[in-house]
Amino acid sequence: MDILFVDRLLQIGDLFQRDMARAFAGTDLTPTRVHLLWVLQHSGPSTQQTLATLCEVTPRNITGLVDALERSGHVRRTPHPTDRRAVLVELTDDAKATMARMQEEHAELNASLLEAVAPEDRPALERGLTAVATHLERLVHAATNDTAPATPTTPPTPTAPDTPATP
Amino acid sequence: MDILFVDRLLQIGDLFQRDMARAFAGTDLTPTRVHLLWVLQHSGPSTQQTLATLCEVTPRNITGLVDALERSGHVRRTPHPTDRRAVLVELTDDAKATMARMQEEHAELNASLLEAVAPEDRPALERGLTAVATHLERLVHAATNDTAPATPTTPPTPTAPDTPATP
């Protein structure tokens, strides 16, 4: 084998990010904003506090994202029926259609990726990835919560090193 | 199976990012800066133009990153021996040591992840991931270069949808 196992995983993560960035280029959408739309699609109309929790960002950040998505016509702020401090953020009909399409394409991507793998390798692949995810989750959790000695580290996208310099 | 194959891959990518963010929290380092250090470690002293190409960002961006890394003592700007317009950016001794340690830990992480997978599943896992990476690379390339009809899309971290809202 030529490439480290962990580097292959990092490479795949990187390719996903490129694919996303490319898909939204030229629109008002960004990966972060689409993430919020995605959350909204699954949670239904929600307060900004709820969205902040689900997206794991600060409420202040949600304000900005919702501002942008409201300007671009993807979401709407409506008054909360019982709490006059709060607002409900909800998808517009256009955005609902967009997200439904996106979810379909997501399923298609899933199918096309699976097809790229030899059928007899698929079970082991799924088992292996599950094991890796579990292991990683334990690592991150251990380091984050348990005030552990912070075992470093994963270098960001260490892909393609051996390119020569130009000095 | 409960979770989509593609979602498992996205989840793993997300966990890697969390691990990184956590590892550098509280230092002057960030994932982007470490990426630049990583590139420097493999390319050796390089001009900022070269770094811009290798990191796939604009030269202007490299100026800012090198400024920050120079302030924190990780890199040094030295005059280019033959071209007085250019500078060579190189790692300080401290940073060299840091990066060597990071590379070791990277190898250790690779080993610990492999150990988490049943030995009989490893060959299929590696074959499967290679196939997935190849497929993804073709998708991204096709869409990026060949002015293709831009097949969308991968939603960003669609993990954990079924959390109820708070309206």
Add this chain to the structure above:
DNA sequence: TATTGTTATACTCTATAACTATA
């Protein structure tokens, strides 16, 4: 004239802290 790096400007994502309006 073309290239290297920088200044100038701007936008997105992110965070903390202080403030307003409501519970």
Add this chain to the structure above:
DNA sequence: TATAGTTATAGAGTATAACAATA
């Protein structure tokens, strides 16, 4: 008093465009 959302401020990453010094 506590909560929901906002304003104010700040820093990181990113980009384009204009400009300097040098090839």
